[in-house]
Amino acid sequence: MAPWSHILSTVHCDSGEGASLTSAIKSVRSALHVPERELKRWRRIFDANAKVIDGEKYLDTESFVNAIAPKGDLTKIGRAQFAILFRVADTSKRGLVSWEDFTVFETLLKRPDADYWIAFEYFDVDNSGFISFDEFKNVFMANVGPDAIPFNFDCDWLKLYIGKKNGTRALGYNEFTQLMKGLQGERLRQAFRYLDPDQDGFIRPDQFKRIILELAGHKLSDAVIERLPTLCTLSPGQKISYSEVIAFHNVIRQMDMVERIIREATAKSKDGRIDQSDFLNHSAASSRYSLFTPMEASIIFHFAGRGIATQRLALIDFASLLDPRWKAPHEEVEPQVSPPRVSLLEGFLHSSYNFVLGGIAGAFGATIVYPIDMVKVCLWTFCFGSSLYLKAMRLVPIDSIFLNEGFLGFYRGIGPQLIGVAPEKAIKLTVNDLVRERATDPETGRIKLGWELIAGGMAGGCQVVFTNPLEIVKIRLQVQGEAAKVEGALPKGAVHIIRQLGILGLYKGASACLLRDIPFSAIYFPAYWHLKKDLFHEGYNGKQLSFMETLAAAGIAGMPAAYFTTPADVVKTRLQVEARQGQTHYKGLRDAFVKIYKEEGFRALFKGGPARVLRSSPQFGFTLLGYETLKIYLPYPWAEKPRTVETALTARPDDMSKIRARNALKILLDVHGDFGRRAAASGVPLSLSSPRLSSLRETK
Structure with a gap:
């Protein structure tokens, strides 16, 4: 492929003979496969930053930097240093970049080797397509200050590239890229030798710092x-x-x-x-x-x-x-007035935030899976053994409920569920997050498995305060619909059931509820976090899970937690259902376990287990999905963000042309950390015919 400078000179030559410069540029773009939508995007960037001069739009140095510099760059390269690339884009050497110039430069950045190509263009000041020894030396010296560690251009290393015969050999593009790749190593060797005059193989610490600052200061x-x-x-x-x-x-x-x-x-x-x-x-x-x-x-x-x-x-x-832009944390902390009050207020606000989001997410999850819960309760109680359902000719529970009560029958008793599920799920999520936060190592972000189990267990135990009253009312509302049809009784509302039970009655079966919820949460939350981290690799190289990955992790974690706690849920349900004539009465937790085992066998303890899995797994899946999503889109406004290691590996992908512009600048800065600053400060274009190029180091 012909050198870019040669293409440019050909374009300008053709335009001088009457051809349209714009047409020539379009031909070049077409040859390099630039789509029209890309051209429109470049136009928007150009128009957004250009200045009107003599009725035409141009980019000066400052506006050019604004157009090409990456936003939020995670390197230590200052935005002003991108002005070095302005000299490559300013093909006419008039101090302004036109729309045609900008199009050519952006097209150049689409090359996969744009970083080295731009460096080549910077050194090839006579646009010959080759770089001679004198050209390389003069451009090098024009961009390096007088206090820089000297570089011996008569070294054997450079002669291997340029040749020995009067320095007449010129480097093509491919040879130049290899020279630039090895240049920093040769500069390092020469710098050490220069600062070690007695040749004992050692230099002082301050001399080492000087070398690194010149060659790689922008990387540290x-x-x-x-x-x-x-x-x-x-x-x-x-x-x-x-x-x-x-x-x-x-x-x-x-x-x-x-x-x-x-x-x-x-x-x-x-x-x-x-x-x-x-x-x-x-x-x-x-x-x-x-x-x-x-x-x-x-x-x-x-x-x-x-x-x-x-x-x-x-x-x-x-x-x-x-991280080149890493700032050391402040070790001196200003004394605070009454820090305990600030700490308590912060804790209260953060817990309230988690509580509200947990309630909203819990209601969302409960609404989606409530019909499954309705079927599960009916499986565990007397209703499907009644004469009404025997007449259904062995129809599955879903068909039976639909035939007798219609679609709304699946949502019978959902009112108390939605009222109670908010504090229930909110306190579970809040307590789990609170304990995990206190037990997590702030440096590694890790938490020991024992503390994960404790956090989940405490969350499950705390939720029983709300769960037990909620579920006993919900269960009685769910089963009374069938009883009303069989016995001819009128269904009673939630308020009547609460008055009938009283405060103590609302906590009937609480021991079984604790026996279910503590192990459930102790299994569920650790499984959920480990699935996110170990299976879906959340946080690895800055990865954030998608909706489906979060839902899958939450749903899978709920399966073992739901099934293995089924016996406790069966006993709790039997204790909370209002016993009728002919049904077994249970005196307590132990009595219920014994009677169910003797009368119905061991399998009865896992009766409805699959339905519980089908209900709990998606419910907690959607609950956690809602909770995590709300935390993303409604972040806690006073949260202290943990310090993270932000580099190019974890950053969101930037526009490839901006990345290549930055990488081209890195190649030039590898020559010297101040590369381009002296030449830019002079305001005179680089040219072999300019006396500045050979005498700049004496005049500065």
Whole structure:
């Protein structure tokens, strides 16, 4: 493929001979397969940032940066540094980028190798399609300050690319990309040699910091930069060897792989922490060859562990190394006036928030599955043994209810259910979240299984305060419809049932309710969270579960929890149903278990178990789905967001052209951290015919 500068010169030449520049640009776009919708998007970006000059729209340096710089970039590259790319887009060298220029630049960014191509265009100032030795040297020196560590252009490494014969050989595009890839390593070697005049193989800590700041300062957070001199503590002598410098540089160059290994290793670790052995073992298991040496692993853990490289570290401990924009948390906390009151108020508000969302989600889930619950209750009580249902010729319960009471029969008794389900589900979700939050390690985000079981059990136990009165009224409302038809009695409302039972009567069967709800929640919540994390990989590389994944995790977790607690639910229902003539009377929890087992057998304790699974599993699935969704779209306004490690691996995908523009800038900044600033400050276009290019370093 011809160099881009050659394509541009051809376009301008053709337009000068009478052809339309716009038509020529369209031809280039067509050759590179730019869809029309992409062109319209570029036009919107251009128009949104352009300024009107002499009746035409143009982008100056500032507006150009606004148009191409990634929004919320998670690197340490400042937005102003994107002005370096303005010189590539400004093909006419007039200090303005027209719509045609912008189209060409955006088309260039669609290339898969746009980052290296832009770097090539920056060095190819004469638009020849080749870069000579003098051209490379002059552009290099024009962008590096006088205080920079000098680079020897007469070195053997550069001659291997350029050649020895009078420096006449010019580099094509592919050769230039390989030169740029190895340039930083050669600069590192020369810088160490320059700062080690006695050639003893060591440099001072401040000299090491100077090297790293020039070559990779934009890749490191301020916290790591401040601790760069401490690298000398890894070995005796208070100096830094060439091996340590190379090892540190290798860590920086492979930071993406370092991050992947750390994230995967900490995710698989039982306690959410890893040591050097875990890091090296996971590295070896994740690649064909060993990626990192023991010295490189020591350096990683030295900076993550703030000098204590032997400790086990969580992902958050590596944040200062992985995230270039990481800011160290403030250690000094201003004294607060009456902190207990603030803490109690915050806790009350947060619990109230969870309570309200839990109530709404609970009502949503209960409404969806209430017909299943109606069938389940009828299976456990006398109704399907009555003469009315025997006449139904063995119809399944669904057909029987529909034939005798119609569709609304499936929702008989739902009123008290909806009134009571709000506090019931709300207190369960609130208590579980509260206990889990207190027991979770703030650094790893992990909670021990024992505390998960305790949190779920406490949540189930607390909900009985609301569950038992709710269910005894609901059950009596559900079964009285059948009894009214058989015995000719008028159905009674919820208020009458409550008055009839009294306060103590509303808690009849509470022991069985506790026996059901405590193990149910102790099974359900840990299963739910582990399914989200281990099966659907929530949080891995910033992943957020979809609606279906959340619903599946919540639904699957409810299956074992519902089935294994069926015996307690059977006994609770029998105790709460108002016994009629000819039916067995139960004196209490133990008596009910014994009589059911003797009279009906062991299988009776699991009677209706599948129906309970069919009811509880989707109910809690939709309840948790509603709860999680509400927390996303109605977040707690005063929540303290946990500190996270935000990098390109976890960020939402940005527009690919913006990513390539950023990567092109990184390649140029690898030459020197201040690359482009001096040339931009001069305001004079780069040109081989300009005396500034060869004398800029003397005039500055």
